[in-house]
Amino acid sequence: METILYIAHTESNGSLSKASMETLTAASDLAKKLAGATFVAGLIGENVQSAVNAVSNCGASKFYAVEGADFGSSRYASDVAALEILIRTANATIVLASSTSRFCRAMPGVAYRLKGLIDTHVSGFETGSGKLEIQRWYYRQRMVASMSRTQRPWLLLVDSGIYPAFQAQTGSATLQKIDMKLDESKKKTKVVGLQAPQTTAQTIRPDAALLFVAGAGWTKKQADGQIHIKDAERIILDFLNSSNASLGSSKSLVDQGSEGEEVLPFLSHLNQVGQTGSTPRHPKGLAACCHGEEPHTVGWRFINERRAVNLDPNCGWAQGKADVLYVADAFQVMTKVTELLTKK
Amino acid sequence: MAQGFHIVVCGSLVPDPLQTLEPIQSPTGPALKNEMMLPAVLDPWAAHALYEAANLAKKTGGDSKVWLVSLGPKAKLQQLMMTMAQKAAFELVAIDGSSSGFTDSAEVAQTLAGAIEKIPGLDKSRLLVFGGCSSASRDAGATIQLIGEHLGITDQFLAVDEFTVQNDGSFKILERVEAGQYQVSVCSALPIAIGWATGNLPEPPNNPQIGMVNMRTIMPALQKAQAAKVGAEGVTFASVKLPQQQRQTKIVKDVPVDEIARDIVEWIKS
Numbered sequence: 001m002e003t004i005l006y007i008a009h010t011e012s013n014g015s016l017s018k019a020s021m022e023t024l025t026a027a028s029d030l031a032k033k034l035a036g037a038t039f040v041a042g043l044i045g046e047n048v049q050s051a052v053n054a055v056s057n058c059g060a061s062k063f064y065a066v067e068g069a070d071f072g073s074s075r076y077a078s079d080v081a082a083l084e085i086l087i088r089t090a091n092a093t094i095v096l097a098s099s100t101s102r103f104c105r106a107m108p109g110v111a112y113r114l115k116g117l118i119d120t121h122v123s124g125f126e127t128g129s130g131k132l133e134i135q136r137w138y139y140r141q142r143m144v145a146s147m148s149r150t151q152r153p154w155l156l157l158v159d160s161g162i163y164p165a166f167q168a169q170t171g172s173a174t175l176q177k178i179d180m181k182l183d184e185s186k187k188k189t190k191v192v193g194l195q196a197p198q199t200t201a202q203t204i205r206p207d208a209a210l211l212f213v214a215g216a217g218w219t220k221k222q223a224d225g226q227i228h229i230k231d232a233e234r235i236i237l238d239f240l241n242s243s244n245a246s247l248g249s250s251k252s253l254v255d256q257g258s259e260g261e262e263v264l265p266f267l268s269h270l271n272q273v274g275q276t277g278s279t280p281r282h283p284k285g286l287a288a289c290c291h292g293e294e295p296h297t298v299g300w301r302f303i304n305e306r307r308a309v310n311l312d313p314n315c316g317w318a319q320g321k322a323d324v325l326y327v328a329d330a331f332q333v334m335t336k337v338t339e340l341l342t343k344k
Numbered sequence: 345m346a347q348g349f350h351i352v353v354c355g356s357l358v359p360d361p362l363q364t365l366e367p368i369q370s371p372t373g374p375a376l377k378n379e380m381m382l383p384a385v386l387d388p389w390a391a392h393a394l395y396e397a398a399n400l401a402k403k404t405g406g407d408s409k410v411w412l413v414s415l416g417p418k419a420k421l422q423q424l425m426m427t428m429a430q431k432a433a434f435e436l437v438a439i440d441g442s443s444s445g446f447t448d449s450a451e452v453a454q455t456l457a458g459a460i461e462k463i464p465g466l467d468k469s470r471l472l473v474f475g476g477c478s479s480a481s482r483d484a485g486a487t488i489q490l491i492g493e494h495l496g497i498t499d500q501f502l503a504v505d506e507f508t509v510q511n512d513g514s515f516k517i518l519e520r521v522e523a524g525q526y527q528v529s530v531c532s533a534l535p536i537a538i539g540w541a542t543g544n545l546p547e548p549p550n551n552p553q554i555g556m557v558n559m560r561t562i563m564p565a566l567q568k569a570q571a572a573k574v575g576a577e578g579v580t581f582a583s584v585k586l587p588q589q590q591r592q593t594k595i596v597k598d599v600p601v602d603e604i605a606r607d608i609v610e611w612i613k614s
Contacts, residue, residue, distance in 0.1 A: 017522070019522075074521070074527060075529070076489075076498065076499060076500040076501070077498045077499060080498075100522065101502070101503060101519065101520065101521040101522060101527070102521075104485055104502060104503075105489065105500065105501070105502040105503075105519075105539075106489075107486075108449070108484075108485075108486035108487075108489035108490050108493075109489045109490070109492070109493050109500065111450070111486075111490075112450070112453075112489075112490050112493040112494070113493065117448070117450055117578070118449070118450075118484075118486055119484075120483075120484050120485055120486055121483060121484075121485075133582055137483070138367075138445045138446065138481070138482065138483070138584070139358075139359070139365050139376075139445050139480065139481055139483075140361070140480050140483060141587075142365050142586070142587075143365065143367045143584055143585060143586050143587070144584070144585060144586075144587055145374065145446075145581055145582075145583065145584040145585075146581070146582040146583045147579055147580060147581045147582060148579070148580050148582065149578050149579055149580075150578045150580075151578045185498070186498065188498075188499050188531055188532045188533055189499050189529050189530070189531045189532075190529065190530050190531075190532075191527060191528070191529050192516075192528040192529060192530055193527075193528055194521070194525045194526065194527060194528065195518065195525065195526045195527075195528050196524070196525055196526070197524065197525075197526065202524060203524070204523060204524025205523075205524075206522065206523060206524075210612060243612060255546070269505065269541065269542040269544075270520060270524045271524075272542070276388040276389065276480075276542060284611070284612070286608065286612075301587070305611075306591070307608065307611065309604075309608075313595050313597055318593060319593050320590050320591055320593055321591060321593070322591065322593050323591055323592075323593065323594065324593070324594045324596060324607075324611075325593050325594070325595050325596065326596045326599075326604045326607075326608070327595065327596065327597040327598075328596075328599070328601060328604050329601070332601045333601055333604050333605055333608070336601055336602060336604075336605035337605045337608050337609055337612075339605075340605055340606065340609045341609055341612070
């Protein structure tokens with residue numbers, strides 16, 4: 001019989017992130033589907049009581065916690081120590097956590113210390129055969145595998161954007177706090193704070209309904225034979241502000257900065273989607289001035305509805321990959337789109 | 345700096361990102377069709393780690409040294425080194441084994457950590473272990489942490505874009521976190537393990553002189569590469585398949601800009 005442990009960490013305000021709530025839905029569903037499974041939950045953070053109360057209706061039979069100032073911020077040494085003791089105490093055989101930056105960093109080390117194994121970027125679960133099978137992608141989202149393991153504990157990091165967020169109902173739950181003192185050797189690293197990338201605007205919005213992907217065409221010569229970087233900058237930012245879209249970009253556009261070419265000042269490598277960038281999950285995606293086939297397909301693998309604007313009707317990226325391709329000047333189209341969005 | 349860093353970069357080859365990949369079933373589990381024939385590159389994230397390592401070693405001076413520990417089929421590693429040797433100064437530690445994405449990160453980490461332990465003269469008190477935070481094959485994002493654990497490194501950072509040595513000798517690290525932000529941390533002492541994101545450096549141009557120096561050690565390293573059995577023990581793959589990706593693209597052409605814009609706005613709001 002499996003013991004399924006859902007693990008989450010609190011955010012700086014004591015709440016659970018959307019990604020954590022999504023994974024809670026996955027864990028709760030899985031516990032119902034795996035016959036005879038026990039479902040428990042564990043949290044780490046500075047103070048986790050309010051977060052536990054918020055998910056007290058999730059069906060977990062016990063709530064464990066490692067809390068205190070030492071566990072308030074994301075640090076490898078303290079996180080691994082806390083997670084290890086949490087999983088050992090819960091006697092978990094299957095551990096589900098969301099793919100937050102904090103857990104992506106710490107969970108592999110936890111698996112090592114528990115002599116368990118880890119799979120990351122989990123995108124689905126199957127229990128039809130009576131045992132757990134997970135789904136994950138290989139070779140940058142080019143092929144999808146269903147797989148199972150015999151070894152336990154089995155740690156699973158679930159990608160965000162796959163399951164609906166758990167609907168919290170504030171109640172109260174009894175916490176089983178695990179006392180843990182952190183020795184000085186685990187405090188060599190100090191978290192100083194957060195910093196925005198050195199760009200002129202914050203353009204990454206993971207929860208946005210729309211991903212807007214800007215390609216290198218924005219910085220190329222236009223119909224008049226001139227480059228219009230300033231216009232491109234204004235048009236893209238105006239559109240982002242009026243639509244609340246998140247901005248992605250192609251590698252070629254981001255790389256131009258390091259190659260000494262004129263660039264869009266609000267872009268950094270963090271905006272990059274595709275082979276060496278992210279594969280974000282948004283319900284809709286709109287690309288403008290993007291070309292290049294396979295890398296963009298990879299970046300857009302998890303975008304449900306896709307549209308593109310560019311001047312080439314035979315563009316390899318759009319043909320067969322986008323639902324609609326508008327063959328038109330993106331400068332003119334996006335200006336008009338912003339005008340309409342602002343007006344209505 | 346009188347004493348430099350000992351920087352070990354872990355990275356291997358992956359199929360060129362522009363290649364079309366097709367999964368097949370082999371006697372040892374899933375594999376890629378014509379895998380040995382596919383053009384290969386150094387994994388892009390590992391390549392960034394290598395460029396950052398070379399740059400740090402150069403800036404730091406002293407007796408700083410960079411090793412590239414690479415697990416892959418020996419023949420393909422040799423081909424790869426023809427290009428990589430010209431990019432940055434390093435000493436190769438080659439391990440002859442599978443570079444398949446279907447191998448398990450735990451087995452890969454164990455093999456790489458074993459090879460690192462055997463590097464002659466490696467000083468753990470000034471050790472930096474670098475690798476990619478992700479990969480274009482398995483993309484587990486777990487290997488560098490597992491290597492760190494094998495080596496007893498408890499200060500680890502993932503998705504790093506910047507590593508700076510501060511005046512007081514501590515290290516400032518910028519890690520990518522949610523919502524397009526960086527977490528800024530300061531670590532007081534080595535050893536440290538870092539899974540690099542893309543960093544901030546461009547790909548260096550080919551330098552034939554560096555290439556010639558590197559090749560003096562690369563060929564002997566390849567010749568004495570130990571064979572390693574790396575797989576995914578205990579994993580059962582029920583299926584590996586390509587996703588359905590062909591969409592019926594509607595081409596909207598010769599339509600006024602106003603009409604296209606209206607259509608897009610309606611779609612965004614729907």
